[in-house]
Amino acid sequence: MKPILYVGNINYSSWSLRPYIALRWAGIDFDMVEVNLDQPGYGDYAIAEILAFNPAGKVPALRVGAAVIADSLAISEWASETGSSLYPQDPLARALVRSAVAEMHSGFAAVRRDLSMNIRRRCKAFGLPADTVRDIARLDALFAGHRKHAAEGPFLFGQRTVADAFFTPVATRFRTYGIELSADAQAYCDTLLADAAFLAWEQMVLAQPATGFSRANIDRLYT
Ligand SMILES: N[C@@H](CCC(=O)N[C@@H](CS)C(=O)NCC(=O)O)C(=O)O
Missing domain, CATH: 1.20.1050.10 (Glutathione S-transferase Yfyf (Class Pi); Chain A, domain 2)
Incomplete structure (x- = not known):
């Protein structure tokens, strides 16, 4: 199964855009699921739809098999280590x-x-x-x-x-x-x-x- 990137509203969610770019640049094949943040629980990290895959209540999150990487930097680091490197050698x-x-x-x-x-x-x-x-x-x-x-x-x-x-x-x-x-x-x-x-x-x-x-x-x- 491909990794799944869960993102917030794509017009507004700056945190979500970062790992999308990193995954694309690293050449990782992934699916994306957009969660509407404009619903009850927003601001309290209590949106039920998000809690179902990330107990921290936040997007972005990347599901890789049974694991969920739940931070834009951690996802970007994973992308860089799994696909084409996004860091210089030196x-x-x-x-x-x-x-x-x-x-x-x-x-x-x-x-x-x-x-x-x-x-x-x-x-x-x-x-x-x-x-x-x-x-x-x-x-x-x-x-x-x-x-x-x-x-x-x-x-x-x-x-x-x-x-x-x-x-x-x-x-x-x-x-x-x-x-x-x-x-x-x-x-x-x-x-x-x-x-x-x-x-x-x-x-x-x-x-x-x-x-x-x-x-x-x-x-x-x-x-
Ligand atoms: N450190 C996290 C921050 C993620 C974050 O704060 N996400 C917000 C997006 S606006 C969120 O999920 N908010 C849900 C809420 O406020 O209930 C990252 O870089 O991924």
Whole structure:
């Protein structure tokens, strides 16, 4: 049986997009099941449909045989170790990739709070608080700072790595809310948004009816 990736609403679930990209890039054949997060239990990790496969009550989760890997980073690591590697060979380069991934996985709370992923949407954010402006500046510096690898390829560390899978949702947030970036950071985001794996996800989003999300304020911000 193929692994099954359980994801949240694909227009909104930034956590879900990351392992989808990593699995695709690693060349893993998998099925995907989308769970509607806009239902009772959301926010309390108590959606019954999710609890049926992940006792932590969260998506994404990857079922591999009898096992369930229940975290976007753990799934991406599994993809990289099972399929084509998504890390460079050199230990120091690997550490730098992991450092960028860890910074995303455990940080940028203000960007997550104020620039919710909404792939379909285009608007202009205004009046962003200082912590969000700081997060955006740090992401811009992180993106632009790694462009020294540009000679080896257009991704953050040249070739595709788990870091790029983790920053793809951020690139959609910046596009959705019209965030202005430095030229190098913008070029990097453009690379992520032109990638075939992301475009396949975006096609799935655009093929769905545009429904809102009643259990969060994401559709009401900046209108
Ligand atoms: N650390 C986890 C976080 C996953 C997570 O927070 N998922 C949210 C998606 S919005 C969720 O499942 N929420 C369900 C709920 O709030 O009830 C990962 O990276 O996979």
